Amino acid sequence: xxxxxxxxxxxxxxxxxxxxxxNFLLISVGDQTTFNLLENQVTPQISxxxxxxxxxxxxxxxxxxxxxxxxKINLCSNPQSMLNQLAIDSIKNSIENYLKDKxxxxxxxxxxxxxxxxxxxxxxxxxxxxxxxxPNEGMVLCLVDETLKEKMTNLFIDAFEEKTD
Numbered sequence: 001x002x003x004x005x006x007x008x009x010x011x012x013x014x015x016x017x018x019x020x021x022x023n024f025l026l027i028s029v030g031d032q033t034t035f036n037l038l039e040n041q042v043t044p045q046i047s048x049x050x051x052x053x054x055x056x057x058x059x060x061x062x063x064x065x066x067x068x069x070x071x072k073i074n075l076c077s078n079p080q081s082m083l084n085q086l087a088i089d090s091i092k093n094s095i096e097n098y099l100k101d102k103x104x105x106x107x108x109x110x111x112x113x114x115x116x117x118x119x120x121x122x123x124x125x126x127x128x129x130x131x132x133x134x135p136n137e138g139m140v141l142c143l144v145d146e147t148l149k150e151k152m153t154n155l156f157i158d159a160f161e162e163k164t165d
Contacts, residue, residue, distance in 0.1 A: 002134055002140040003117070003121075003140065003142050003148070003151075003152075004130070004140045004141050004142030004143065004148075005140065005141045005142075006134055006137060006138060006139070006140050007138050007139055007140075007141060008138040008139075009036050009138050009139055011138075012036075012131065012138060012139030012141055013036065013037060013040040013042055013139075015129075015141055016037055016042045016044075016129065016131060016141070017040075017041075017042050019129045020042065022127075024125075024127040024128055024129065025045050025046070025095070025098065025099075025124055025125060025127075025128035025129070026042070026044040026045055026046075026128070026129050026131070027044055027045065027046045027047070027048070027095075027120050027124060027128065027129070027130045027131070028044040028046075028047045028048070028130075028131045028132070029047075029048045029113055029114070029116055029117045029120060029130065029131070029132040029133075030048075030049065030053070030113065030114075030132050030133040031049045031050065031051065031052065031053050031058040031062070031063065031066065032053045032058070032133050033131055033132055033133040033139055034047040034049055034066050035058075035062050035065065035066055036139075037131070038065065038066060038069055039065075043069050043104065044104075044131070045098045045102075045104050045105075046091070046094045046095065046098060046104065046105050046106075046107065046120075047066065047070070047105075047106050047107070048091070048107045048109065048113045048116050048120070049063070049066060049106065049107070049108055049109065049113060050078075050108070050109040050110075050111065050112055050113040051063055051108070052112070054135055066106065067106060067108075069104075069106070070104050070105060070106035071103065071104065072094075072097075072103050072104065072105040072106070073105070073106045073107075073108060074090045074093075074094065074105060074106070074107045074108070075108050075110065076090045076107065076108075076109060076110070077109065077110045077111050078109045078110075078111040078112060078113065078115075078116060079111045079112065080111060080112040081112070081115065082111075082112075082115070083115050083116070083118065083119065083156070083159070084111075087107070087109060087116055087119075088116075088119045090107050091107065091116060091119050091120055091123055092119070092123045094107060095120075095123050095124060095125075099125070114132075117130060117132050117142075117152075118152045118155060118156050119152075119156070121142065121144055121148055121149060121152040122149060122152050122153055122156060124144045125144070126144055126145060126146065126149075127143070127144065127145075128143075128144040129141060129142065129143055129144070130142045130144060
């Protein structure tokens with residue numbers, strides 16, 4: 001079940017364009033979502049990709065186009081269905097750096113980026129927009145507010161407690 005508003009890709013791109021004009025942070029999670037935004041002249045300040053789409057290799061020429069849009073590229077690992085502390089720290093640091101010096105960052109994950117939506121919400125400022133793909137359906141747009149932050153923080157805590165019990 002999507003954590004935000006599910007919309008088709010074209011409508012999602014237009015909503016992201018409007019959001020960028022408001023000077024709030026835009027974070028994309030996923031190769032195809034990031035590529036779709038960039039192809040429509042929407043550059044998220046932070047993008048999180050893993051070189052895969054639907055668990056198969058993302059087209060290398062498209063992946064290269066994604067990389068060309070970012071001056072900072074962070075590489076880190078995040079296992080499938082997990083949240084790795086180094087990946088979480090990379091997201092947190094990328095957000096802090098953008099807020100400090102407006103540097104746009106591409107985070108390239110060795111593993112899987114899907115669950116990294118959770119720490120993106122946790123660390124993004126209120127008013128940020130987090131976008132991720134819903135396979136074969138479109139994009140999910142999540143406007144960060146206190147309610148969503150609390151929901152994702154509780155989800156993170158619950159998942160972490162399960163792993164440590």
